[in-house]
Amino acid sequence: MTDLAHKNLLARPTLQYLRKPNPDALSEAKRNEILADPGFGKHFTDHMVDICWSVQGGWHRPRVQPYGPISLDPAAAVLHYAQEIFEGMKAYRHADGSIWTFRPEANAERMQRSARRMALPELPTEYFIESLKELIAYDGAWVPSAPDTSLYLRPFMFAKEAFLGVRPANKVNYYVIASPAGAYFSGGLAPVKIWLSTEYARAGKGGTGAAKTGGNYASSLVAQAEAYEQGCDQVLFLDSAEDRYLEELGGMNVVLVKKNGTLITPMSDSILEGITRDSILQLAEDRGHAVERRRVSIDEWREGAASGDIVEAFACGTAAVVAPIGLLKAADFTIEHTQTSVSLSLREELTGIQYGKVADRHGWMTRLDAE
């Protein structure tokens, strides 16, 4: 793979989509039945986007086609070497029926960073956003309108080339699928319980922690299973070198709130940079909160909670938006918080922007359906 082809620095042609509507798309009645109680990640829309990439051809053969199985050679590199990345974002229906998404450039750029780390080709931002619009042109009716519901969008890319041998694949495919979404945690806005994993690490120095790649999630699953056994909703990982500093949850970032209103969030090069966290912290700064992005140890949290200096904690990510943390459970101690006011008020403002009820003063929203 030449550097030039990899970085897409060649002149960029407009993609000419081949559009194949699904002849077996669900009836309106069946779709509405699903939208009335979508759950999370259980149902999928009628179409998907598929774009091919090869070293010689760059991005080519873009299609919108019926949602369905992908045919893979058993030697496809992704099945053996996990060369794969993905994104997660949402489409929101506004009161006037229009369909919007939140900061798609940030997702596109994060996918480009993930691609660089995983030796995959970078999909240009305009192709990324266009792919979402193409899918919504067919599946816009799948964006629910009940409060707090959305259509979860899942762009992903993987090594499709059939070969056994450890090197970056020369053939890759990018897809977008979509799934109508209700609440992520079954308890709704009730504070969540978090299990502190001390046996397993999510990521290490120089590893892939900052990339959104399937392997990070595969390696979190035993710790997540442990969390469920402990009666918790999610797992919190510590850094792998010293086993002291907060990293993140299996699928969300974490933020602590001090009595004086300061927000603290862990920073390290092995944490996935969440777009929800970045946005929440921006809104908090707009309100006058100080924000500290730095290393933060589990002892600092524990001692701060005991002294009354740390009064609240929350998890944040696209799927659940903001979830107050009521309990952190470790093998030999617990931390409890009852305050949820800062997290719930920031959540209210962020979702207000996403659903078009609060002014979008940062220009975060992009319309996906045709005006």
Ligand SMILES: Cc1ncc(COP(=O)(O)O)c(C=O)c1O
């Ligand atoms: C490991 C991990 N950390 C953090 C996040 C939060 O990122 P975002 O706010 O962009 O959804 C996610 C979810 O997407 C995640 O999977």
